[in-house]
Amino acid sequence: MGLFDWIGGQFIDVIEWVDNSNTTMVYRFPRAGNEIKYGAKLTVRESQVAIFVNEGVIADVLTPGIYELETKNLPIITTLQHWNHGFSSPFKAEVYFLNTKRFTNLKWGTKNPIMMRDPEFKMVRVRAFGTYEIRITEPKKFMTEIVGTDGHFGVDEIDMQITNLILSKFASALSQNTLPILDLVANYEAFGDYMREKIASYMDEYGLMLTKVFVENISLPPEVEEALDKRTSREISGDLNQHMKYQASEGMANGNSGTMGDFVGMGMAMSMGNEMVNQMNQPPKVDKKTPPPLPSVNLTQYHVAIGDEVKGPYDIRTIQLMIKQGTIKKETLLWTESLQDWEVAEKLIGKYFTPSVM
Numbered sequence: 001m002g003l004f005d006w007i008g009g010q011f012i013d014v015i016e017w018v019d020n021s022n023t024t025m026v027y028r029f030p031r032a033g034n035e036i037k038y039g040a041k042l043t044v045r046e047s048q049v050a051i052f053v054n055e056g057v058i059a060d061v062l063t064p065g066i067y068e069l070e071t072k073n074l075p076i077i078t079t080l081q082h083w084n085h086g087f088s089s090p091f092k093a094e095v096y097f098l099n100t101k102r103f104t105n106l107k108w109g110t111k112n113p114i115m116m117r118d119p120e121f122k123m124v125r126v127r128a129f130g131t132y133e134i135r136i137t138e139p140k141k142f143m144t145e146i147v148g149t150d151g152h153f154g155v156d157e158i159d160m161q162i163t164n165l166i167l168s169k170f171a172s173a174l175s176q177n178t179l180p181i182l183d184l185v186a187n188y189e190a191f192g193d194y195m196r197e198k199i200a201s202y203m204d205e206y207g208l209m210l211t212k213v214f215v216e217n218i219s220l221p222p223e224v225e226e227a228l229d230k231r232t233s234r235e236i237s238g239d240l241n242q243h244m245k246y247q248a249s250e251g252m253a254n255g256n257s258g259t260m261g262d263f264v265g266m267g268m269a270m271s272m273g274n275e276m277v278n279q280m281n282q283p284p285k286v287d288k289k290t291p292p293p294l295p296s297v298n299l300t301q302y303h304v305a306i307g308d309e310v311k312g313p314y315d316i317r318t319i320q321l322m323i324k325q326g327t328i329k330k331e332t333l334l335w336t337e338s339l340q341d342w343e344v345a346e347k348l349i350g351k352y353f354t355p356s357v358m
Helices: 001-011 075-080 138-147 156-176 181-206 223-238 240-254 260-281 314-327 345-353
Strands: 011-015 024-027 034-044 047-056 057-062 065-068 093-097 102-107 114-116 121-137 152-155 208-217 302-306 308-312 334-335
Touching: 024 138, 034 047, 034 093, 047 138, 057 138, 093 138, 102 156, 114 156, 121 156, 121 181, 138 181, 152 156, 156 181, 156 208, 181 208, 302 314, 308 314, 314 345, 334 345
Parallel strands: 011 034
Antiparallel strands: 024 093, 024 152, 034 065, 047 057, 047 093, 102 121, 114 121, 121 208, 302 308, 302 334
16 A cells, blocks of 8 residues: 555545435444544534544534534544644544434334224224334434444334334223224324323433324224124115115226216116115005905014015015925014014914914
8 A cells, every 4th residue: 555545544534424225313434443634524414413422432413514623613522532732633533423304104013903892892803003203302312322333223223112112002092992993093193192192201211202103094803894894785785775876886887887878777777776665665556456355364564584684574474485495483583563673483473383373
């Protein structure tokens, strides 16, 4: 190595850092044994803080700006280096850059389901996930409590600790919740604010601030969601007219909605639905030429619960036939207009299950 190479490699006269990763929180300027030249230029950009560490001790903390490293700008390190009388010589202090910007879109989520009491479903297991944001507020405390001598500290190195804090407060919030699980969607923001407030004191100990916590989703187990889907389907099917309209609109969305046939089909479906509803609501027409039923015949009309569907109404003769065919059993639920609730067939028409009646 020549003389000029030795001189060029011995002193550092420009110190700066530009972050291209968006995940680096602390970066140690690569000194590799080189000495920092007295009077060197230091550039600290917006959303950065520079920390000088001299012999393991934090000497100076510099905020955004351009500095010329000399005694008047480094009062603490000047004392440590014994530059009391303005002695101008190189020094070997380490320079750390801290990124004070807000780190966003950091993920959190439950590892295992959380048990909670629910007014509607009693005991349920829920999962949740979302995002959070943090930033460095006290660089010196963050360096001493978290970073230490790490020369390249990223968000991923503290992400797990913060996630565990969020999950512990989320479980606590669920244990105090009295709302049904189906109403929690309207309270995601309140849940996020609650967790942020509860974790604030812990974050202060690290020199960090938890600026935002977002709850994106709270989900139920697949079997509970499947039961809810079935319940919703039954509710939609309750109004025949609306159900026909729904099916017609679904056909348009899934088929060639630009053809005339789609609109004709929708119109026919809506017309059929309206006609069927009107017929169901109108009283039956009486044909004067047809004699009335015999007095001994049971005129009661029964609705039958078969599986998840309601069939009927049927007269007693049809009911007898269905009993004979095995469609209606003793435990099958029946309902008539005179009943307030469903009743098992054995209790309501038990006599028809005996062979003599059949």
